[in-house]
Amino acid sequence: MLRVAVPNKGTLSEPASEILSEAGYRRRTDSKDLTVIDRANQVEFFFLRPKDIAIYVGSGQLDFGITGRDLVLDSDAPVRERLALGFGSSSFRYAGPAGLDWTTADLAGKRIATAYPNLVRKDLADRGIEATVIRLDGAVEISVQLGVADAIADVVGSGRTLSLHDLVAFGEPLCDSEAVLIERAAADRDGAQQAARDQLVARIQGVVFGQQYLMLDYDCPRSVLDKATSITPGLESPTIAPLADPDWVAIRALVPRRGVNEIMDELAAIGAKAILASDIRFCRF
Structure with missing residues (x-):
């Protein structure tokens, strides 16, 4: 039986469940359910925090997962992206106080607050910039106002939240994110299990294609x-x-x-x- 992780809450949760339902898989009937077994399709679904999904899949405990590309990159888990799912699009950007007209080079020596420390540290290292990365679990926009950080790195949609805190995005995006289907990088390719894996990917791909064409x-x-x-x-x-x-x-x-x-x-x-x-x-x- 395949084991698949689905976001249990947040903006990715409902669209992910909708795609799986359109692909012919059973939906959970209670938002408190943590697992759902679809015996007809021989798939068990686990409803987990989006931030944890790549870690579970990378460990080999689960076959597939649906989560955000930004979360996958930050997890540094040994997984690979099988499909981009076409929803949950956003950019991961640096942002600083409005009016300073910063570039990424200005981050040198600064304090950067983020909920994605691994992703930010890797980007800074690639740019050859030394800065202090401060991990926060949410509401990072307020950190500059409170004096905890000089800048932030976060998911940016419309930019409205940044404007409310007198922040402005700068530089190129660290990554362009959307919901993705992932599997373990060293996934087993043998026998009936692989046929079941290919079928799940084909079903989801068919739904995504139907939404895009x-x-x-x-x-x-x-x-x-x-x-x-x-x-x-x-x-x-x-x-x-x-x-x-x-x-x-x-x-x-x-x-x-x-x-x-x-x-x-x-x-x-x-x-x-x-x-x-x-x-x-x-x-x-």
Whole structure:
């Protein structure tokens, strides 16, 4: 039976559970449940703190886990990323007092508060910067105001929280994060267990793909077929079918959800008609 870790709370928890449900796995019915056994699919789910998941997976106690890329990097656990899941996007940035116009070089000799000390220390070492890293478990933004730190390193979304504490992000992101599916770096690749692992990855990948792509159907003059297929090449190749009018063809192709309106505009501009975009729930490759 596969053992899979899922975030028990926070912004990653509900989207992770939703993806697993769409992939055909059993959901927990009580938020207090720490484990759920899906006997039909031979998977046991463990609901753990997002920050601990990479450590459990890296130790070999669990086969897979869903958590944030930033948390994986900070854990320094021996795991590898199998899939990016397309939710929970954020940037991990340095931030300092507004008006100082700092760069990362200005961190030399400073005190930096963060809940991700390993990630910050590695970044500073890569940059050749010596600074004091102060570990805090949360609300690091207040540390500068209280005089505990000169700057912070934290997950930044809209930047609203930074503004409330008169802080501003600077420098390039330490990492761009999102929810990821991870497994142990030295995972066993043998027999039936590997088939079960591949099936779980394929199911989740199919759901994520369905969230990121649309199916586009349209009618196209045969005279502009080459232009149309260059606009919508699909994954391998678009499906092209003849219509009753020999001068027209029907085309079906997968297109990225992001930017689909621009694609439809391009098709309309070359004379395509009846352009229809349809949702995909899940698929297999």
